Amino acid sequence: MNASATGEALPYPALADEIEALLRDASVVVPPRIVQALPGGGSLFVMPATDARVAITKLITFVPDNGTRGLPSIQGDVVVFDAVTGERTALLHGPTVTARRTAAVSLLAARLLAPRRDGPLLIVGAGVQGRAHLEAFAAGLGVQECWVHSRSPASANTLVAHAQALGLSARRVDDANAALADCPLVVSATPAQQVVLRHAPRDDAFVAAVGAFTPHMVEWAPGVCRERAARGTLVVDTRDADHEAGDLLQAGIDVSALPTLADCVASPRAVRGPVFFKSCGWAGWDLAAARLVSRHTPR
Incomplete structure (x- = not known):
């Protein structure tokens, strides 16, 4: 195909x-x-x-x-x-x-764990994964409003136009960290070559962090990850994240102690505070x- x-x-x-x-x-x-x-x-x-x-x-x-x-x-x-x-x-x-299954995994995690599903949805990174997550959250959660940040304003504008073509209200934001305060749904899908997000998301936020899928890649500042671990719920996609989740590993978090998406499917659990879902990929x-x-x- x-x-x-x-x-x-x-x-x-x-x-x-x-x-x-x-x-x-x-x-x-x-x-x-x-x-x-x-x-x-x-x-x-x-x-x-x-x-x-x-x-x-x-x-x-x-x-x-x-x-x-x-x-x-x-x-x-x-x-x-x-x-x-x-x-x-x-x-x-x-x-x-790769694009569609990664976004569908985030969609499933949001269905199970997101404290709020109404948006706005903030997408940081306007490449293939940003587009796939926009489509997935619109189709699967009914999100109606999307904010887009990219290091390339042209790429952000292109994704905004795609969102609008899907019937969503959408706009570009030039300061992703400031936008975190207004968005209960967040997807980070950057190239993950450096820290981009340094502010803590909202207390009712669901974050799908998908850009960093090796131990040397990173999108989120270590302090934010540690704060989420202390105050919220951290979930990884699979046990492979134990040695691949760059954001969490570089923050010194014991990833092996965190629940996986399979654990959440097998035993639905009450969500404590904000949710940070770290996705690294899996052949499953x-x-x-x-x-x-x-x-x-x-x-």
Whole structure:
């Protein structure tokens, strides 16, 4: 499938439902992913996963400075197999799967944990993930108002125009830290090469922090992360975050002691204070996308 067909096969609310179902499925097996450094400073990710019916391998590259080459930072494919016969059943556009499943994971976390869902939604970072999260929160939470911040005003304006085309009220903000005081929903999806957010979000805020997915990447100041740990609820997407959640690791937080999204699905819990959801990625999310596609694709 090309990017358009892959996206059409993965509507955000249905994908969030599939991710929740996957977290309840005891047949799911996800080995540790392989991350191979590339000579130019990028990384090659090899991410297999399987359940009783579907097996996948995701092969993608991440090259942070590809924007200077006019190329996307994430490239690759998700290869889907029948787990019983071994037949290849689909080839999905890797960057589209990555964008949509990451946003659907944040959507599921917000459904389970957000103290408020009415917005405004603040998106910090107006790239692929910013756009995907805008679409996911509009489709899955009914968000009606979005504020956008980017280091590139042109990129922010483009995402604002996309939000308005979806029927949302939207505007660009030039000071993301000041905007935190007015937004109970926050998505940080920056390149995560340096701290961008230094102010604490609101006490009724839900934050989905998705930009930093290696121990050396960071978006949020360590002091903010420590304050959220002391006063609020911190949740990570999977146990892989124990060694990948750069924002939290650089703040000296014991990530291994934090609940995962699977824990929240298995045992719904009362939310204490503001919520900080740290997402680092997992091949299980790609398997959920493949399961959704496989169920609706004729053989």
